[in-house]
Amino acid sequence: MYWIEPEYLYVDGALRTGLGVLVSADDGAGRVVSVGRRGHDHFPVVTLPRRALLPGFVNTHSHGFQRGLRGWVQHADPGAADSFWTWREAMYALATRLDPEAFEAVTALAFAEMVRAGFTTVGEFHYVHHQVDGTPYADPDELALRVAAAARRVGIHLVLLRVAYERPGFGQAPNPRQRRFYDRDPDAVLAAVGRLRDHGIEVGLAPHSVRACSAAWLRAFARAPGVLHMHVDEQPGEIEQCLAEHGRRPVELLDECGLLGPRFTAVHLTHPDAAELARFHAGEAAVCACPTTELDLGDGFLRAWELRAPLSIGTDSHASIDPFAELRALEWHSRALTGRRNVLPHEGVDGLAATLVRIGTAHGAAALGVDAGVIAPGQRADLVALDLRRMEFAATRLLPALVFNGSPAAVADVWVGGRHVVKEGRVPGGEALALEAERALRRVAAG
Amino acid sequence: MYWIEPEYLYVDGALRTGLGVLVSADDGAGRVVSVGRRGHDHFPVVTLPRRALLPGFVNTHSHGFQRGLRGWVQHADPGAADSFWTWREAMYALATRLDPEAFEAVTALAFAEMVRAGFTTVGEFHYVHHQVDGTPYADPDELALRVAAAARRVGIHLVLLRVAYERPGFGQAPNPRQRRFYDRDPDAVLAAVGRLRDHGIEVGLAPHSVRACSAAWLRAFARAPGVLHMHVDEQPGEIEQCLAEHGRRPVELLDECGLLGPRFTAVHLTHPDAAELARFHAGEAAVCACPTTELDLGDGFLRAWELRAPLSIGTDSHASIDPFAELRALEWHSRALTGRRNVLPHEGVDGLAATLVRIGTAHGAAALGVDAGVIAPGQRADLVALDLRRMEFAATRLLPALVFNGSPAAVADVWVGGRHVVKEGRVPGGEALALEAERALRRVAAG
Helix, strand or coil, X not given: CEEEEEEEEEECCEEECCCEEEECCCCCCXXXXXXXXXXXXXXXXXXXXXXXXXXXXXXXXXXXXXHHHCCCCCCCCCCCCCCHHHHHHHHHHHHCCCCHHHXXXXXXXXXXXXXXHCEEEEEEEECCCCCCCCCCCXXXXXXXXXXXXXXXXXXXXXXXXXEECCXXXXXXXXXXXXXXXXXXXXXXXXXHXXXXXXXXXXXXXXXXXXXXXXXXHHHHHCCCCCXXXXXXXXXXXXXHHHHHHXXXXXXXXXXXXXXXXXXXXXXXXXXXXXXXXXXXXXXXXXXXXXXXXXXXXXCCCCCHHHCCCCEEEXXXXXXXXXXXXXXXXXXXXXXXXXXXXXXXXXXXXXXXXXXXXXXXXXXXXXXXXXXXXXXXXXXXXXXXXXXXXXXXXCCCCHHHHHHHHCCHHHEEEEEECCEEEEECCXXXXXXXXXXXHHHHHHHHHHC | CEEEEEEEEEECCEEECCCEEEECCCCXXXXXXXXXXXXXXXXXXXXXXXXXXXXXXXXXXXXXXXXXXXXXXXXXXXXXXXXXXXXXXXXXXXXXXXXXXXXXXXXXXXXXXXXXHCEEEEEEEECCCCCCCCCCCCCCCHHHHHHHHHHHHHCCEEEXXXXXXXXXXXXCCCCHHHCCCCCCCHHHHHHHHHHHHHCCCEEEXXXXXXXXXXXXXXXXXXXXXXXXXXXXXXXXXXXXXXXXXXXXXXXXXXXXXXXXXXXXXXXXXXXXXXXXXXXXXXXXXXXXXXXXXXXXXXXXXXCHHHCCCCEEEXXXXXXXXXXXXXXXXXXXXXHHHHCCCCCCCCCCCCHHHHHHHHHHCHHHHHHHCCCCCCCCCCCECCEEEEECCCHHHCCXXXXXXXXXXXXXXXXXXXXXCCEEEEECCEXXXXXXXXXXXXXXHHHHHHC
């Protein structure tokens, strides 16, 4: 056990002085034992002057390997029509090239960048399962286990969202570039989930989208244990396909298939109509927004101020890995779209900032079914220390400035389950991980 | 003279190796003498391994003192209607409190944060001129000279955009909270511009807005020498006021008053209609976008992909001070609004990134009338070295990653006119400036 005592501790939506946290262990499974004033016990003490200690951020939606696309998809041939769908072809080109070693290396780089940015838990929406020709690996869970290995190397807490991918889309011919994704039937997916749980991995189930799963598959997953995540209403094109196949919009279909409920997280929900939104709210499901990816891919803007569902954040394609940028985008986009200011629900002088912190922490933990996201007894000791000496925080009201002006550069130290995984802004071994990912990507590109 | 030799030098829209820059002096007035391969001359050499050297960014639109609002305006009473106009009341409350010492201290903090973020020139849109009761200071240019002093302390290159402020708005009673802004008549403004130029300050003229200046004032400024900057079409409310007073929209009025032309920069231009946009393009004027402030204030989104005018960036209210965030927002917002990707004009694989760099550098320099914004012989030696070792740049295509994943934390070193003003990410004396600004703000809040 050890005691962490920062200058400011974030509890109950506010920064408070004079408090510390007793942590049970430094091994990655450590929990918060108590929060309060330091007693006369003889635990080792970590003091953090000029630091604010917050719960670690939760990255609810990640495709780690897509980190390999960064910088390579920020252009298009002049005159060419570039969109989400052409980006997807570039993503498929990468997905069809990566061997298990490269897949692990790039995923580990993404996870390392996440912890350095203050994320302590990641929900990895994992959909590349098989060999390049579509046949299973000798161990059918090879790539899922690579994701788990990448998380262990970095020390981030992983929830693996095992994706179910049936088909290219309603009435579409099988796409050879999706061969690594397809499952045989829903039972095969549920069996994979069971095997991964037997490996000790925390697993949720993720029907990819209404494009990739028929109604029969969706119904088969309605009673699966654990959390359910799914891409919903990201692009107008997928809604049109859903209307063509089912005569109803995606949220209506999900409701009829029995998927909506408190365990269900809709990723994106960028283009629901009013009827879908009402049905979604009635179903008490949650939403994960990925604002920087939604910008990068041209998806559109989440109408966050109209949501009554719990909202969390994800960095998705890793166009950017920065929890602060995702959080302020939710409020800032809402302002630009409404012409008003301070529009997300809040109470009191630091209430809007507290709302955004809750979206970045507790709501993400709830969406992934993990005991984290608040600094309280019994919760995982997932903690982030922010450096208050930075010039952008000088002469400010602190909590709103931390959210609206925070960045990965402000993250000084990170603990995941009590284990110290970022030290003074550095991930131990991070340079080696970066080099390994660069070499792996060059190797598979060369063929 | 000295030679700077980075691993990559940004010239002609690309990162190139093996090149360096010969700088004439290290005193703030240094210029680029030559760009090329190092010869056998015996100049001192600054080598920059694992660095990319770019032209310094230009902050075309700043209100430095508004840095004092950061964190204090990110909330509203629940149920209260918060908007640009209520934010403006908070800004007036600060503007009416600051004495010259506090004004200088807060402005210096904003300027320090700018150079640390990679800005080497600032266009300070300066509108607080008089004592709190509206009477002139003993030196009528007291506060403008304080702005110049703040720039000197930090080492940023200043263009002072001397604001003309006639009135609260068409048909509105004088606002006691604007007393520090008002000028007697256009001649008084032109006289102030002349005096400041005699002080050796680079000065442009800035009629505040169609709200604050009548058509008679606008006409009086049409032939003034130097650059002209003006807030245009930021909020629907100001367009309605303009239609009520003049029966025409702002850009039409500006054209009729003779203001449009290559020397003119419209700040914001968020809500032009099609006729205004056509007229604006015909007038060959420029636009300065301030995306993070436009988000923060709920102004709306610039339709950047429809612009044919040269575009530059500003951090305006300093809700954020980060050139990279402003630049990528221009492209990202355009994607989300159009549903397409890579929509700003560009050619080739690094062309979109080069477009954004040009917006952040050369276009800003042109808008402010300074010889900067490209690394070329005869130009000011305003240079920014980015740290390529950072994890967010690993395994990327470099130039797009620098723009889409850059941040102030990636800025290692900055030279303004050859003077080394940021060293390994630190502004010498920055902590003292921050402390001075905090104390000054506390003092005027208490007093």
